Amino acid sequence: MYAGSSSQPTDFTLRETSPILGGGQVVGGRVRRSEKPSSIYDLVEPMQFLFVRVVKAHGLPSKDLTGSLDPYVEVKLGNYKGVTKHFEKTQNPEWNTVFTFSKDRMQSSVLEVVVKDKDMVKDDYVGLVRFDLHEIPTRVPPDSPLAPQWYRLEDKKGEKQKGELMLAVWMGTQADEAFSDAWHSDAASPVDSSGPSTHIRSKVYHSPRLWHKTWLWLRKIGFQMCTLRHRLLKIVGPNKDEVLGKTFIPLATVERRADDRVVHSRWFNLQKPNATDIEEPKKDKFASRVHLRVCLDGGYHVLDESTHYSSDLRPTAKQLWKPPIGILELGILNADALTPMKTRNGRGTSDTFCVAKYGQKWVRTRTVTDSLNPKYNEQYTWEVFDPATVLTVGVFDNGQIGERGSNGHRDTKIGKVRIRISTLETDRVYTHSYPLLVLHPSGVKKMGELHLAIRFSCTSMMNMMSLYSRPLLPKMHYKMPLSMVQLDMLRRQAVNIVAARLTRAEPPLRKEVIEYMTDADSHLWSMRRSKANFFRLMSVFNGLLAVWKWFGEVCMWKNPITTVLVHVLFVMLICFPELILPTLFLYMFLIGLWNYRYRPKYPPHMNTRLSCADAVHPDELDEEFDTFPTTRSSDLVRMRYDRLRSVAGRIQTVVGDIASQGERIQALLSWRDPRATVIFMAFCIVAAVVLYAVPFQLLIVMAGLYVMRHPRFRHKIPPVPLNFFRRLPARTDSML
Numbered sequence: 001m002y003a004g005s006s007s008q009p010t011d012f013t014l015r016e017t018s019p020i021l022g023g024g025q026v027v028g029g030r031v032r033r034s035e036k037p038s039s040i041y042d043l044v045e046p047m048q049f050l051f052v053r054v055v056k057a058h059g060l061p062s063k064d065l066t067g068s069l070d071p072y073v074e075v076k077l078g079n080y081k082g083v084t085k086h087f088e089k090t091q092n093p094e095w096n097t098v099f100t101f102s103k104d105r106m107q108s109s110v111l112e113v114v115v116k117d118k119d120m121v122k123d124d125y126v127g128l129v130r131f132d133l134h135e136i137p138t139r140v141p142p143d144s145p146l147a148p149q150w151y152r153l154e155d156k157k158g159e160k161q162k163g164e165l166m167l168a169v170w171m172g173t174q175a176d177e178a179f180s181d182a183w184h185s186d187a188a189s190p191v192d193s194s195g196p197s198t199h200i201r202s203k204v205y206h207s208p209r210l211w212h213k214t215w216l217w218l219r220k221i222g223f224q225m226c227t228l229r230h231r232l233l234k235i236v237g238p239n240k241d242e243v244l245g246k247t248f249i250p251l252a253t254v255e256r257r258a259d260d261r262v263v264h265s266r267w268f269n270l271q272k273p274n275a276t277d278i279e280e281p282k283k284d285k286f287a288s289r290v291h292l293r294v295c296l297d298g299g300y301h302v303l304d305e306s307t308h309y310s311s312d313l314r315p316t317a318k319q320l321w322k323p324p325i326g327i328l329e330l331g332i333l334n335a336d337a338l339t340p341m342k343t344r345n346g347r348g349t350s351d352t353f354c355v356a357k358y359g360q361k362w363v364r365t366r367t368v369t370d371s372l373n374p375k376y377n378e379q380y381t382w383e384v385f386d387p388a389t390v391l392t393v394g395v396f397d398n399g400q401i402g403e404r405g406s407n408g409h410r411d412t413k414i415g416k417v418r419i420r421i422s423t424l425e426t427d428r429v430y431t432h433s434y435p436l437l438v439l440h441p442s443g444v445k446k447m448g449e450l451h452l453a454i455r456f457s458c459t460s461m462m463n464m465m466s467l468y469s470r471p472l473l474p475k476m477h478y479k480m481p482l483s484m485v486q487l488d489m490l491r492r493q494a495v496n497i498v499a500a501r502l503t504r505a506e507p508p509l510r511k512e513v514i515e516y517m518t519d520a521d522s523h524l525w526s527m528r529r530s531k532a533n534f535f536r537l538m539s540v541f542n543g544l545l546a547v548w549k550w551f552g553e554v555c556m557w558k559n560p561i562t563t564v565l566v567h568v569l570f571v572m573l574i575c576f577p578e579l580i581l582p583t584l585f586l587y588m589f590l591i592g593l594w595n596y597r598y599r600p601k602y603p604p605h606m607n608t609r610l611s612c613a614d615a616v617h618p619d620e621l622d623e624e625f626d627t628f629p630t631t632r633s634s635d636l637v638r639m640r641y642d643r644l645r646s647v648a649g650r651i652q653t654v655v656g657d658i659a660s661q662g663e664r665i666q667a668l669l670s671w672r673d674p675r676a677t678v679i680f681m682a683f684c685i686v687a688a689v690v691l692y693a694v695p696f697q698l699l700i701v702m703a704g705l706y707v708m709r710h711p712r713f714r715h716k717i718p719p720v721p722l723n724f725f726r727r728l729p730a731r732t733d734s735m736l
Helices: 461-465 484-502 509-516 526-555 560-575 575-598 620-623 637-668 674-693 698-705 720-726
Strands: 022-029 030-033 047-059 071-077 079-085 094-102 110-117 122-131 149-154 160-170 203-206 211-220 231-236 240-246 255-257 267-269 290-296 326-336 342-344 347-349 352-357 361-364 375-384 390-397 414-421 431-440 443-458
Touching: 047 071, 047 110, 071 094, 071 674, 122 160, 231 637, 326 390, 326 431, 352 509, 390 443, 390 509, 414 431, 414 443, 414 509, 431 575, 443 526, 461 674, 484 509, 526 560, 526 620, 526 637, 560 575, 575 698, 637 720, 674 720
Parallel strands: 255 290
Antiparallel strands: 022 030, 047 094, 047 160, 071 079, 071 110, 110 122, 122 149, 149 160, 203 361, 211 290, 231 240, 267 290, 326 375, 326 443, 342 347, 352 361, 352 390, 390 414, 431 443
């Protein structure tokens, strides 16, 4: 942790663990390899599953005179059973469905695969196949999939009868390629006769690539008043507009650009206000037109999450992307002691799943039902293009399972974890149990713990080090910058577009999940956050206050030996001014070297003391959880209240940004970002040598000439020191 950081209750802190993963046991961030060959799932605990693939049936016997039946298959193991869909009027159905049963929940030593005939009153028994679990083979990837075989059906007495069923049964792990699309016993309640649910499966999503649409009104013909958008309006009264015409522009016809070049302007035909599609104007009639310059800008990065927790900084246009600098691997192991989110059979329970977001890739684990200690053990991988990015992992209760609760069918948030990539050492495995802290109207509450395994592997150390000298955002953000109002508006639109796309996936990622993962409401006013940012700012100045206090003690001769040494050093620096800067940089290098012993051993996590969430006033929490706009009854109070919150929200942001700059200075030598500290220490030692070798007066002249250089020698791209500074981590990752 940073020097002078706020402590918090032990129950709210990170705990390092040493689980036995697929690659071996993790001890001190290193994996002790086992004798068995490791698989690609080496960051999760191996979980044994019984896989049953029901392929098809042949020659099933009919129970009536028509010679046909409506067959389906029921796979039963103890109290757990899964059911395929049924086919109508056929004796040769094909299902190709996979069922999995967790070995930890097996309640029987016999597996029964029963073929039944769907009936309106009572389903008829057709035949079954039994398997002894002790005789089932084990498959370990990368072995080829087990070939299905034909099995003769038996009656209830065990005698052979007409009909065959093609099955494949084997023991495997979550590394099996059939695992993701299978029906899971731990994602269904016992004695569950319903079929596979699309709302419980694990899936990977990719959010759409978003482009900025830039356009400019140049000239209009036939009208005198116009406003923005692609409609022409006429003001006919106070707060009243009349639509005079509009134009439709297909996005496929819009020119795309990846730089700041000027695009060609075009004339567009205006249509009647009630037009619903593109219409060609008649040649014998006058048609009004509007002159526009429209383009899709791919040189910007469209922010769809809070700027403090951005997981992707690349431009939209793929031709501007740089090669990845590393691989991020995440193992979602399990959750412990979760708070019940619903009631079932008279007891509290939860149906939980995890969502992880990094860049354009979202992942969702399978839903583990009816458990407060779910085990997921799913591993995912992302390409890393910039270390100054943040991985977000959230835990939710699935509102699509069971009866409608107090929140309807909304997925309820349980908590989330944020991990900044630059704070991770290369090739080290981080296994920690993260407390899930959520702020409620009654105060901060621990909702449980999430156990994760994380590893960041670097493919090119030189490319990653060079990133610290490049701009944080694409060049278009500096050549043609957008205002804060535009960025806020575009971010809200981007979140809505991503939510609209992912809610249509199968299974859907609902809007409340997207908004919680992207911190859609982080810009709203909060007295608690304002206090936290103020105390962060005061913590930054604590170092200067400590130096001033120490200097006062030197002046007061509280320690005569120290005072004499300071006098000698002062006289020496006055006589040899060229030693001032080398001594300063050498001193900072030694501080960084000394702090290496106390460097952080784990990623930062949310701090309740730093966030001022441990002793917040109930009235402040009531204000923070109030809707925007407020729900106060008086119109005048509502107007003043909203205005105060809007202004104070911007002040809060400014104070937080100032605190972040100071914390980045502290991060130079704190080893929070080990690569940045190495770069800065190397700079310090080089600067010490250069400043010693070059006359000081010459350096002053060169610095003055550089500051007063001609505008022709300036450019809008930030300088290298500023780019390096903006990539340093701040304590925003630990803010609730």
